[in-house]
Amino acid sequence: MQVAVDRAAASVFSLDRREHGAFSESAIAYSGEVLAALSARLPAASADHLSIRECKQVDHGGTGGVQLLECMLVADAGESSFLPQVRFPGIGAFPPMPRQLTARSSIAF
Numbered sequence: 001m002q003v004a005v006d007r008a009a010a011s012v013f014s015l016d017r018r019e020h021g022a023f024s025e026s027a028i029a030y031s032g033e034v035l036a037a038l039s040a041r042l043p044a045a046s047a048d049h050l051s052i053r054e055c056k057q058v059d060h061g062g063t064g065g066v067q068l069l070e071c072m073l074v075a076d077a078g079e080s081s082f083l084p085q086v087r088f089p090g091i092g093a094f095p096p097m098p099r100q101l102t103a104r105s106s107i108a109f
Contacts, residue, residue: 001039001042001046001073001075001101001103002103002105003038004035004038004039004041004042004073004103005035005071005072005073005103005104005105006105007034007038008031008032008034008035008038008055008071008105009031009055009069009070009071009105009106009107010105010107011030011031011034012027012030012031012069012107012109013109015027015030023109024057024067024109027069027109028055028056028057028069031055031069031071032054032055032071035053035054035055035071035073036053039053039073045082046075046082046101049075049076049077049078049082050073050074050075051074051075051076052072052073052074053072053073054071054072055069055070055071055072056069056070057069057070058070058106066108067108067109068106068107068108068109069106069107069108069109070104070105070106071104071105071106072102072103072104072105073102073103073104074100074101074102074103075100075101075102076099076100077097077098077099077100077101081093081097082097082098082101085097
């Protein structure tokens with residue numbers, strides 16, 4: 001998941017600013033397309049649980065601050081875990097697993 005968001009965020013560096021009138025909108029749309037394509041190639045254990053798949057512009061530092069492109073994937077385990085678990089009486093499920101996995105990557109563009 002982390003590789004997918006890293007590559008989606010970095011994909012804007014392949015765009016030529018001169019070819020786009022509104023570069024930030026084009027960059028966000030292009031990164032979103034790349035993220036969708038890369039997340040479709042994830043293993044089923046995580047791809048089937050994706051609840052958030054987005055690239056958006058984030059203002060960092062308030063007015064006059066840096067604008068960042070942030071790509072994020074969030075997978076919710078729900079009732080099932082991401083990997084097989086064994087349940088022991090008195091201990092519960094082993095090995096312990098998180099209920100949610102988040103991968104995030106940000107770049108200034």
